[in-house]
Amino acid sequence: MSKFAIGEQVENVANGRESGTIVAVFPTVDGSFRYAVDTEGYGALQFFAEEKLAPALTSEGVT
Numbered sequence: 001m002s003k004f005a006i007g008e009q010v011e012n013v014a015n016g017r018e019s020g021t022i023v024a025v026f027p028t029v030d031g032s033f034r035y036a037v038d039t040e041g042y043g044a045l046q047f048f049a050e051e052k053l054a055p056a057l058t059s060e061g062v063t
Contacts, residue, residue: 004053008021008055010022019056020038024036035048035053
């Protein structure tokens with residue numbers, strides 16, 4: 001089962017804490033997951049491995 005779901009807000013912890021919304025989840029042949037993320041400010045989807053993402057933080061804590 002994937003760690004994140006479509007619609008969740010996440011941050012890219014590997015590269016400067018970019019944030020965005022998960023728009024698709026893809027299983028890989030090795031049993032892990034990759035995520036298509038609509039990253040704010042880029043106007044295009046970016047794809048990330050699960051270990052590169054974390055739940056986005058808000059002023060109230062974790063979303």
